[in-house]
Amino acid sequence: MIKFIFIKLAQLIPTFIGVTIVAFSFIRLLPGDPILLMAGERGISAERYAVLEAQLGFDRPLIAQYFDFIGNLLQGDLGTSLVTHAPVMSEFMNRFPATLELSLFALLFAVIVGLPAGVLAATRRGTFIDHSVMGVSLTGYSMPIFWWGLLLIMLFSSTLGWTPVSGRISYLYFIEPVTGLLTIDTLLAGNWDAFRSALHYLILPGIVLGTIPMAVIARQTRSSMLEVLGEDYVRTARAKGLSSFRVIMVHALRNALITVVTVIGLQVGVLLAGAILTETIFSWPGIGKWMIDAISRRDYPAVQGGLVLIAFIVMLVNLLVDVAYGVINPRIRH
């Protein structure tokens, strides 16, 4: 098992190097110059431009800038934001818990709704229920997040007044961050009203972000269940007179879950990508919104540092899924 983990870790190295190259070159390939953007309509004198260019190291060859980036990265230094003048690592870490909390809630929603929906569709194959579940999940999968978010805001926040329009918690509460996850920090502070507020603010963005994973999970659960339901051991279980509920929940679902769990693991990347749009709509103070701002301002250190950290997290989760898989199914290790 240790050898298996070691091999998996070694395989991450070329991926990580690839990520640093993409992260470094991506933002530089976009037209636009951070110094000129900062100067705006006023413009900037050639002398002042040269001073700033030298200060930021932009006058050096690109390859030298890349190796500076890698050298600093290996020492855990992602550089300083051109806009806020604060270390990129602390900017990221200040915002990451908000994204994590939103993603976890979205995943919870996706699993709680998607899994039973998939089981229901599989057990009622070909019926109106099956077609409805699949139709809804296809719609959910195809829904543009931006439009879906605004639609829900208009309905539930503006018209019905059930949920807040945007934000993370009511401005009345100021909770000192411990974990950075407000639903946990409010409980640690023993403030139930604040907890309820944090949960209240989480509902709509959580649903919007969780819609696509929910659709994917529902469809995957359905097809896995259909496959498993046709297996001999399920037929045997039925023949032995076990209740339909027991056959589905104990014999079929447990085996169908293996592929579903993999799909859930893969949704981490989808959630982080979806978070960028969801956070913008709901003014959710996470890394997605931060990255959008950094890209529009051509804040090179923030964009490349942020991309590397996000890729690192996705790789880490995938590694954990691989390892967990190896534990469940020893054949994978070979």
Add this chain to the structure above:
Amino acid sequence: MKKTLLAASIATMMLGAAPVMAKTLVYCSEGSPEGFDPSLYTTGTTFDAAGKTIYNRLVEFKTGTTELRPAIAERWEVSDDGMEVTFLLRDDVEFHTTDYFTPSRPLNADDVLYSFRRQMMEDNPYYQHNNGNYEYFTAMSMGELIDEIVKVDDHTVKFVLTRPEAPFLANLAMDFASIHSKEYGDQLLEAGTPERANRQPVGTGPFQLIGYQEDAVIRYAANPDYFRGKQPLDNLVFAITPDAQVRYQKLQAGECHAMPYPNPSDIDEMRQDDTIQVLEEPGLNVAYLAYNTQQEPFDDPQVRKALNMAINKEAIIEAVFQGAGEVAKNPIPPTMWGYNEAIEDDPYDPERAQQMLDDAGIEDLEMSIWAMPVQRPYMPNARRTAELMQADLSRVGVDAEIVTYEWGEYLKRASSVDREGAVILGWTGDNGDPDNFLAVLLGCDGIGGANRAQWCHEPFNELVMEAKTLSDQAERVERYEQAQAIFKEQAPWNTLAHSVVFMPLRQEVTGYTIDPLGGHNFEGVDLK
């Protein structure tokens, strides 16, 4: 008041987090501040969150105007030769007492010296810490303008200038010139944490920072020792909401009391809503089309004038600004002193324009019109504007091609002396002084930079440069009026529009005034 705010008041009382019936105004701001030291940045978002809220300056703009009023300095004197400006400071200005700093003395001359020296003296530790990146101070040429700053006594400071410069006082009212606490700065240096000055600000302003959660919310409490008296509001909250549509939804839902930068298309609907009031005022801005006056055939004023007369500006105001703007005839807005009311704009007259082009020997002219890729306060939709111009110009036989670039690239290329075609751009005033438009955008020094027409016309330049050195405002007005007449005759730009600024507020908000300079200031604002 809607449910949310009611619930909020009840919850506040239950929590005991603030005094019962505490008045809290929530402002749905458009973005996150880059930091809380206004001398380091150039964006209005940061000035709103820091400069206007937390800090004061020696002199300030009277709310809602571009007139100067005393602030930290209770009065000032300019020497006869205009080379020295002496400020007498108030003796009752206290710095904020916060969790991280307790001032031991009121503001004095040392704080004023400190606030400017950190931006101009290379041996100052804060200058070094920030690599001298005080962009506004640099852009306003303050380093070249100030020869030295002298502490005459504890409450008197004298600025010695290198040349007489009338707009100097207005520059000191800008956010970059905010006054910081030297005592706090020294304390941070001693602790080896100068970077905290940008995160944990200490000012003298109407509100003091209580907490900032990145990209989410900024909380302020009224400064109990404010020298103009405690604010009617107890708390001020900036709820950061970048999307204009979402800001509007929050305003409707009662989740915020004020929002900046509404979508122009929402204004009519807002006006129909009984819970919302929409304030409006002409902005201190101008949108223009700048020809490259150093290239043929645009080096001929008659050609430029002919093209101006071929473009229907009224149609642009109607279609692009949706009525939220007015046709510009001068390069400075009508709300600014020195505006020449007597100037007559070139009329929209395609036939005469065609005749003038024929007289100038222009046939089958092909040109580019540059359309900005972004929306700006002075220009809601440059692409649509360019399309309307293109159609107008085709009627006089001019084949115009619309080009655009990424914003940073656009600004860079538009500044180039070799640039082809005419550029749509604009400007919002920094300090309410005509010099800030006429010299910056049209002066000879701006060629290759902010002077996108690449226009250097000596009679105009001399008037503008002379006006800058005069201390008598009437004399300055005279020069600026003459300069505007020359501008109209020479037509380096087609002056397109001055946009209107809107500020939607909940009905219960009182005492708010739109800042013509584009800022958002909550001093003196109250809730019914």
